Amino acid sequence: MALIVHKYGGTSMGSTERIRNVARRVAKWHAAGHQIVVVPSAMSGETNRLLGLAREITDRPDPRELDMIASTGEQVAVGLLALALAAEGIPARSYAGWQVAVRTDSAYTKARIEGIDHKRVTRDLDAGKVVVITGFQGVDDEGHITTLGRGGSDTSAVAIAAALKAAECLIYTDVDGVYTTDPRIVPEARRLKVVSFEEMLEMASLGSKILQIRSVEFAGKYRVPTRVLSSLTDPLMPLDEEMRSGTLITFEEDEHMEQAVISGIAFNRDEAKITILGVPDRPGIAYQILGPIADANIDVDMIIQNQAVGGTTDFSFTVHRSEFKKALEVIDAEVKGKIGAREIGSDEKVCKVSAVGIGMRSHVGIASLMFRTLSEEGINIQMISTSEIKISVIIDDKYMELAVRALHKAFDLEHAG
Amino acid sequence: MALIVHKYGGTSMGSTERIRNVARRVAKWHAAGHQIVVVPSAMSGETNRLLGLAREITDRPDPRELDMIASTGEQVAVGLLALALAAEGIPARSYAGWQVAVRTDSAYTKARIEGIDHKRVTRDLDAGKVVVITGFQGVDDEGHITTLGRGGSDTSAVAIAAALKAAECLIYTDVDGVYTTDPRIVPEARRLKVVSFEEMLEMASLGSKILQIRSVEFAGKYRVPTRVLSSLTDPLMPLDEEMRSGTLITFEEDEHMEQAVISGIAFNRDEAKITILGVPDRPGIAYQILGPIADANIDVDMIIQNQAVGGTTDFSFTVHRSEFKKALEVIDAEVKGKIGAREIGSDEKVCKVSAVGIGMRSHVGIASLMFRTLSEEGINIQMISTSEIKISVIIDDKYMELAVRALHKAFDLEHAG
Numbered sequence: 001m002a003l004i005v006h007k008y009g010g011t012s013m014g015s016t017e018r019i020r021n022v023a024r025r026v027a028k029w030h031a032a033g034h035q036i037v038v039v040p041s042a043m044s045g046e047t048n049r050l051l052g053l054a055r056e057i058t059d060r061p062d063p064r065e066l067d068m069i070a071s072t073g074e075q076v077a078v079g080l081l082a083l084a085l086a087a088e089g090i091p092a093r094s095y096a097g098w099q100v101a102v103r104t105d106s107a108y109t110k111a112r113i114e115g116i117d118h119k120r121v122t123r124d125l126d127a128g129k130v131v132v133i134t135g136f137q138g139v140d141d142e143g144h145i146t147t148l149g150r151g152g153s154d155t156s157a158v159a160i161a162a163a164l165k166a167a168e169c170l171i172y173t174d175v176d177g178v179y180t181t182d183p184r185i186v187p188e189a190r191r192l193k194v195v196s197f198e199e200m201l202e203m204a205s206l207g208s209k210i211l212q213i214r215s216v217e218f219a220g221k222y223r224v225p226t227r228v229l230s231s232l233t234d235p236l237m238p239l240d241e242e243m244r245s246g247t248l249i250t251f252e253e254d255e256h257m258e259q260a261v262i263s264g265i266a267f268n269r270d271e272a273k274i275t276i277l278g279v280p281d282r283p284g285i286a287y288q289i290l291g292p293i294a295d296a297n298i299d300v301d302m303i304i305q306n307q308a309v310g311g312t313t314d315f316s317f318t319v320h321r322s323e324f325k326k327a328l329e330v331i332d333a334e335v336k337g338k339i340g341a342r343e344i345g346s347d348e349k350v351c352k353v354s355a356v357g358i359g360m361r362s363h364v365g366i367a368s369l370m371f372r373t374l375s376e377e378g379i380n381i382q383m384i385s386t387s388e389i390k391i392s393v394i395i396d397d398k399y400m401e402l403a404v405r406a407l408h409k410a411f412d413l414e415h416a417g
Numbered sequence: 418m419a420l421i422v423h424k425y426g427g428t429s430m431g432s433t434e435r436i437r438n439v440a441r442r443v444a445k446w447h448a449a450g451h452q453i454v455v456v457p458s459a460m461s462g463e464t465n466r467l468l469g470l471a472r473e474i475t476d477r478p479d480p481r482e483l484d485m486i487a488s489t490g491e492q493v494a495v496g497l498l499a500l501a502l503a504a505e506g507i508p509a510r511s512y513a514g515w516q517v518a519v520r521t522d523s524a525y526t527k528a529r530i531e532g533i534d535h536k537r538v539t540r541d542l543d544a545g546k547v548v549v550i551t552g553f554q555g556v557d558d559e560g561h562i563t564t565l566g567r568g569g570s571d572t573s574a575v576a577i578a579a580a581l582k583a584a585e586c587l588i589y590t591d592v593d594g595v596y597t598t599d600p601r602i603v604p605e606a607r608r609l610k611v612v613s614f615e616e617m618l619e620m621a622s623l624g625s626k627i628l629q630i631r632s633v634e635f636a637g638k639y640r641v642p643t644r645v646l647s648s649l650t651d652p653l654m655p656l657d658e659e660m661r662s663g664t665l666i667t668f669e670e671d672e673h674m675e676q677a678v679i680s681g682i683a684f685n686r687d688e689a690k691i692t693i694l695g696v697p698d699r700p701g702i703a704y705q706i707l708g709p710i711a712d713a714n715i716d717v718d719m720i721i722q723n724q725a726v727g728g729t730t731d732f733s734f735t736v737h738r739s740e741f742k743k744a745l746e747v748i749d750a751e752v753k754g755k756i757g758a759r760e761i762g763s764d765e766k767v768c769k770v771s772a773v774g775i776g777m778r779s780h781v782g783i784a785s786l787m788f789r790t791l792s793e794e795g796i797n798i799q800m801i802s803t804s805e806i807k808i809s810v811i812i813d814d815k816y817m818e819l820a821v822r823a824l825h826k827a828f829d830l831e832h833a834g
Binding site: 016019020050053054056057058061062064065066068069071072075076078079080082083084086087093094096098099143144145 | 436474479482492561
């Protein structure tokens with residue numbers, strides 16, 4: 001008998017029939033003697049519907065009120081799932097984040113979890129109940145409702161698993177695991193049975209979109225064994241088979257038996273690039289450029305600054321395409337004149353493609369194989385950035401699919417390592 | 418400057434455009450220097466949509482989970498209204514019932530308000546904010562969300578007005594006041610400028626459906642001046658004109674200047690009647706009959722027991738038509754044999770028509786005029802019940818409109834008293 005946290009995404013909760021399927025699956029786990037906490041997302045489309053109503057009223061919504069509105073989607077979901085569980089004969093009880101309580105800071109629409117009081121949940125579990133907790137939300141010190149941002153239910157699930165010291169956190173979603181790259185682009189893409197925490201972190205931040213990045217950070221910080229698996233399988237499939245499906249995120253390198261040099265090709269298609277040319281080479285210049293960007297609440301992805309030549313250097317960074325115009329305005333208004341830059345260059349249509357793999361640490365030649373492959377396809381590399389376990393390049397948006405396919409083949413990812 | 422509570426029904430909140438209209442009206446009151454608390458219902462159709470989802474999952478939903486689900490409609494509404502107020506330049510803050518807190522008992526789906534902690538609301542009002550509070554819901558001692566039952570937002574508004582000692586509680590709805598009867602049945606029906614609390618109590622319970630009965634009880638208990646008025650008027654109409662519109666519910670008889678003998682004809686079309694024939698005439702028999710009905714959570718409306726003849730009597734009561742089958746089952750299974758009744762009679766298609774008026778107290782002949790009128794129309798009276806200020810009859814459902822029209826005319830209600 002173990003304590004297991006299940007998380008179901010919006011698609012898995014997309015209709016009352018699907019909610020009944022979730023209940024059947026949870027009932028199977030409960031019947032096998034496990035203690036189960038379920039964290040469902042809002043029914044698919046619901047959060048967008050709610051935010052759409054808010055947008056019909058005002059362009060500049062107060063984030064506190066947005067959280068009041070958006071948090072209701074998950075509250076409906078937990079209530080419906082508790083009803084469906086009861087209909088399966090399973091005693092169940094739902095809680096909103098504030099009832100647990102899931103305590104967060106007061107950064108409305110992007111709050112961070114600070115702690116989870118789990119007494120109430122533990123009491124219900126010990127009484128044989130399945131506990132259903134809203135994802136995506138919590139409550140601040142003043143008793144205001146907060147939300148964690150898009151995909152926040154993953155983070156809720158992992159944080160709850162950490163607080164309860166759960167044996168495993170199962171993230172049920174509409175894909176059956178983490179792949180070597182997006183199968184819609186490379187049909188030969190292969191599901192990874194195991195992926196290291198560090199790789200998953202890179203994959204998530206690079207746009208694999210399977211798990212919210214903060215949930216992976218949480219899983220790493222508290223070493224929560226986390227498995228990504230499909231909610232579209234038969235809910236009554238044998239339990240041992242289900243426990244071997246999907247992709248397990250591990251923290252032990254020796255579990256990483258099938259490790260190839262490269263685990264996958266990740267990409268992010270919605271990037272935009274801003275380059276500040278002729279930046280004076282003096283201390284504090286990077287902060288002078290990125291400080292105003294951070295103050296405007298714009299997330300920066302890649303940052304590149306090369307060795308100065310002749311007292312000046314060029315400074316580049318990428319942002320999400322939706323924040324490109326705003327970022328450019330900030331640079332024009334608050335940075336350009338102040339630091340005495342020569343010129344601002346920009347490209348709204350770039351993408352990032354990355355090769356990710358723990359094996360890279362001990363292998364030379366990965367970078368050169370990557371660059372050679374892109375060169376053979378005639379793809380110009382605009383920016384390069386590397387970490388211990390990944391190499392990322394910024395290229396023209398239109399070459400993205402080509403680059404991903406070519407790299408997937410070059411690293412022989414269609415065959416198990 | 419006064420503290421005023423506004424309540425808006427689901428139709429008034431039916432779209433984002435209508436919510437903006439509500440905000441404009443509230444802004445006008447705020448600009449005139451008043452402190453305003455607003456209690457909106459869920460957007461029209463939303464509560465039904467939510468309960469419909471629950472019904473798709475199970476026929477026998479756990480009431481606690483239903484409240485989790487249904488309470489979200491009002492939470493969305495307060496958030497949207499707070500956004501619309503901010504867009505009008507009015508500082509506003511929304512609260513769910515549990516945040517205020519509106520404390521209730523734990524009778525899920527039909528909880529009763531036990532108290533309201535209004536420190537937080539008073540602090541916001543003193544800071545110049547408009548406070549928007551969810552209707553229909555509260556929180557019990559254990560921190561579970563409760564709802565007050567259909568129309569519960571009226572009760573929330575009046576209870577909040579009582580707790581804050583508001584000068585007036587304005588119930589904005591899609592009718593412009595209380596009428597002598599339903600204008601859809603009698604086009605000559607006339608709006609009452611003033612109605613006594615006692616009359617309103619009878620009108621509400623008899624099916625006028627303008628105000629939830631418990632809200633009128635609350636208004637009476639705490640003597641909250643309550644006005645029913647239209648939300649469909651121009652939101653920017655002059656304030657003094659708006660304050661004279663609608664129907665005021667009063668507690669002082671001398672305010673009741675226009676008082677006729679009868680104020681209105683109320684009716685309730687969805688009744689069903691159960692008669693237990695040959696009931697032994699002994700103490701405790703009424704409890705033996707109605708105890709099991711109450712235990713099954715079935716609301717009973719009219720109860721009639723006549724003088725016993727020959728050691729037995731006949732006992733009749735009416736229930737809402739939707740609970741008729743359940744009530745009949747309870748009587749058959751738990752009552753009939755136990756008390757040794759001879760026979761059970763029932764009629765699923767009856768209605769109740771009532772003449773209501775404080776003036777009735779000091780006037781004889783009201784009952785006889787009522788019975789004569791029905792007799793002249795050939796309508797058979799099945800049951801009669803009277804109180805100080807009303808006479809109710811149960812008649813065949815098909816005669817309802819005819820009876821209402823005839824009585825409205827007989828009591829000359831189309832002309833001001």
